[in-house]
Amino acid sequence: MFEKISVNSLKYKTSELPNIPTNECVLPALTAGIQNQGLNNYVPRDNATILKNVISISANGANTGATFYQSKEFTVLQDAYAIKWIYTDEKLSDNSYIFLTSSIHKTIYGNYEWTNKAGWERIKNDKIKLPTKNGKIDFDFMESFIAELEAERVAELEAERVAELSAYLKVSGYDNYELSDEELDALQKFEMLEWSSFNLKDLFGQSTRGKRLKGADRISGTLPFVTAGEADEGISAYISNDVEVFEKNTTTIDMFGSAKYRNYKYGADDHIAVVHTEKLPKYASIFVTTAIHKSSHNGQFNYGKNFYAKDADELFIQLPVKNGTPDFETMELLISSVHKLVIKDVVLYSDKKIAATKKIVSDN
Structure with a gap:
């Protein structure tokens, strides 16, 4: 169902490569790491095999067998490789790739180690479990299943936001986190106290x-x-x-x-x-x-x-x-203002987290 993708060999040393994009090094490069889906360095695009919408697998170290779906452009640097789907002629959706990635990861991760690394020649004959319908792989189920999980995650985040806000307001004794006129006035006059x-x-x-x-x-x-x-x-x-x-x-x-x-x-x-x-x-x-x-x-x-x-x-x-x-009255107003501003920051952070999750879901 898959084949390993051949890539140009890059002779860079990871210790000499940046961990963030620079003017010259703009392409994420895959290694055997697990942080940031193994994309821990950046290399120049020149002479690099640029990959996208494929599955990456760590082939070395403590994380050997760690599997990720790479939906953005990247290249392979060392101690890892990428595979692509070849079983059907149709182009797979992101959700189908995510489902396949989780199946591969479940099969190989933890079953290989330093002395038995998850190289392609070792894992290519491993069996993965996939949903079927009428004797064929059920891609429609994969699509709907991942979409449902993503929707559930967004709903969970939104529920967490409501619960967090309610808890903070309850503990602080507020109905909302908006500053009153008196609190705003106290903050504005702080330097004149x-x-x-x-x-x-x-x-x-x-x-x-x-x-x-x-x-x-x-x-x-x-x-x-x-x-x-x-x-x-x-x-x-x-x-x-x-x-x-x-x-x-x-x-x-x-x-x-x-x-x-x-x-x-x-x-x-x-x-x-x-x-x-x-x-x-x-x-x-x-x-x-x-x-x-x-x-x-x-x-x-x-x-x-x-x-x-x-x-x-x-x-x-x-x-x-x-x-x-x-002036204990002003002291009360200042501390109350700080409490509300902290609660507001927490709410805004939660909103950003939800918005980021929704963007990831929509991009996929």
Whole structure:
């Protein structure tokens, strides 16, 4: 059903070839790689055998037997080859080629290795399974089957987009991601804000220090237990021990000065200072956390000099002011704006992904 395509031998070294198109090297070249369908280098078109709408097969390395349908122009560089359909006189559609490619890949990939490479002479007699009708290969089924899969993929992406948007809006408490007039105004006036320095203890009272709880003494449960570190935002375990429970909408500062906003109740060990911002509106509290982090996490605290609750009480942070007092309303608007803009970026990314998928489908 297939034959190997003869191509001009190219003497280029892959190490000397670009991985992106240049003025001279514009033609994708096939190697034994699996990334980008094996098209990992670019060569000049001169003296190259230009192929299109054929199947490529890796013939070397860990990916020997990896099979791809190449619908765009390319050439063969090394450690791979291309085959074309010869069983019937009719020209096969892209969808039929995709179906054939998947059948070949399923048959040979994983059955060959370094010492038994998937060269053409070895695989050409392997059998592949294809749909038939009245004793003949059913190309109509291949066409409709691949088209249906492509339509399902587009539908899945669109459903994922709706679900992602709904989830982000729900968590953030928004109906939509469009900025309000007040949020737009706050963003536009950001450069004109007046700032002032404030002591944390004066703003929120004395900070609290957690208590040590050895790992061996922790009893499994549902209460997040915060320790120093960035992994999982410092949550090292979920416990049921009888420990002090700190309120949500507060800020923790670990031994290195790293500040994090907590929107849930939690316990904390002795390397954690808790700043009691719970009376602030949520987004104002998040803004304050960023201001704390900027002031406390710039290298002055480390293993040799830990950050403690007393350091939080002495810490000064920069905040926007109005009439000489912290402008928490503007802080809320700014953080709300940032949240909505991030959600919008995620939605736009999803839209681009769907549009790209639709274009690939239509091109095929």
